[in-house]
Amino acid sequence: MKVIVIGCTHAGTAAITQMVQHHPEAQITVYERNDNISFLSCGIALHVSGVVKQAEKLFYASPAQLAELGVDTRMKHDVLNVDTAAKTVRVRNLDTGEEFTDAYDKLVMTTGSWPIIPQLPGIGMENIQLCKNYAHSQTIIAKAKDAKRVTVVGAGYIGIELVEAFEQLGKDVTLIDNMDRTMFKYLDPEFTAVAESALEERGIRLALGRTVTGFEGQDGRVRKVLTTNGEFEADLVILCIGFRPNTELLQGQVDMLPNGAIIVDEYMRTSNPDVFAAGDSCAIHYNPTGTHAYIPLATNAVRMGTLVARNLVTPTVRYMGTQGTSGIKIYDYNIASTGMTEAAAIAADMKVKAVTLNENYRPEFMPTFENVLLKVVYLEQTGRIIGAQVLSKADLTQAINTLSVCIQNGMTMDELGYVDFFFQPHYNKPWNLLNQAGLQAM
Known part of the structure; x- marks a missing residue:
């Protein structure tokens, strides 16, 4: 089986390394127009500020490592054209200018995105x-x-x-x-x-x-x-205006959203069964709404790339969708969010309610404690949780990962109120903040 991978950032690197493991018989060729792979762009600000002294440390893989795995690694090779009917790609070597055609049995599109x-x-x-x-x-x-x-x-x-x-x-x-x-x-x-x-x-x-x-x-x-x-x-x-998917190579050959994001099913297959796609070039299943959405995040990319490898030959592991969970640290504040904001839900004509807590995260008898702002958004009729946000000088961002799982599993605020969370005065109050949010919605 001949597999061609176009583009090698987060999704591409994950797909390739996992394909080597799960399909050792596959002949894998990767074409990447740059001379490097797997750069964590989310670390650029850390590099600018001097927290990360060497930008080279923001790479977590290299072309040499892929080559050592037996992958035909073609850096500085630009794919000019894809013909899904003929199962061929047209490629230019950016060093020599040479152009050639290569054929595939399975094509993996991990071409990512580019700034607007x-x-x-x-x-x-x-x-x-x-x-x-x-x-x-x-x-x-x-x-x-x-x-x-x-x-x-x-x-x-x-x-x-x-x-x-x-x-x-x-x-x-x-x-x-x-x-x-x-x-x-x-x-x-x-x-x-x-x-x-x-x-x-x-x-x-x-x-x-x-x-x-x-x-x-x-x-x-x-x-x-x-x-x-x-x-x-x-x-x-x-x-830093935003990003658009790099999908011109497949225009008119697979189904896409209006912005050009490739639509994939739960096994990372496009509308062409021999063409897979993952990462920032794709639309993904957004659990809060149950529809496809364009949410370019590295976390989505590595999950999707891994699933490409698992499902390359036979549908095996289903993608559970995403909540678009993310976090940021702004000076002393630790901030994270998942799913829809209340503003986004209202803009989408969804009938929602929200519970907002603004209190100390652990008992006041402790030597120190910090204020936490927590908000959970849910559907008015059913109570199903569709979004949450947290902000505190204490690092409580893992609460958002917990609420991400709640959204993914379709949980309601009633259920959240009685989830089994531990209590220990170093970390929380007898009623966990998430329990409190659920109880206040009842």
Whole structure:
């Protein structure tokens, strides 16, 4: 069996290493247009701030390691065309320019995503940077050394982490977003308000509720960011607007969402049974709504890549879907979320209720204790849990992993109220916070 893998980031690396284990007879060839694999882009901000001194440590696999497993590892090879009817791919060697055709029995598409780049006046000027891969991280580090005023466009997790990192480096930092608050996809207003206060207390300028309209510069270098409400001086601009799936190779050949995300079934098969897909190039089953959604996360990618290997020949292990569970640390605050926010559910015309707890996470007779903000969102009619968020200076983020399992298993608030959680004064109160949320909903 000849298997071709296109793209080798998180999903691709997971698929390849597991295919070697589960299908030792397979002849596996991987084509990757870059010269490296498995870079953890979520660590770029840690590298910028100096927490991670060497970006090379953000790789967890290498082309050499794949080659040692017997995989035909072709770095700096760009796939130009895929013909699913003929089961062939057209490839260009980026070093030599040579083009050739290769054939497959099974094709694995793990081409990932790429940052959205708005077509705005001045977008091509120097010092306007993307934030996705290893090369970007190195460029950002180099450019930041001489930059005094840094502007980040996009207030999602990556943008938030970057402005914190730049502030810690002593830069004059501005964060721009077209929404009226940060991290709106992940958190409701009572949570983002706390995070925004923490950012502003450290001098980060929040320019929210405005859209970037262009850039101005001098001698080809950016000097100013123009928006629908004001302009901001900047020596360095980082674009963190979002991502789009890299799926042009399969356009018109498999089913996709309108944004180009490949639709896969619970065994990672596309609408073509010999073409599998995983990672940021895919739409996934989103348990809170029961529909397909585009949620590019490394955690989803490695799970999906592993499942490709398990299901390559015979449907064996079913994908249980995702809640889009994620977390972030902003200065002293530990924040995590899973499923839908209340705002997202209302926007989707879902009839929901929410329970919000704001109290100390362990007994007040303990020497120290911290406040915790916990919110659980559930369907009004059935009580089924569809989302949750937590914020505290104490690390209580694992509670969100627990609630992720609750959503995945279709649990209700009534059931949550009586789940068996331990009590120990070092860690919690006799009624666990999650129990309390369930009980308050009754």
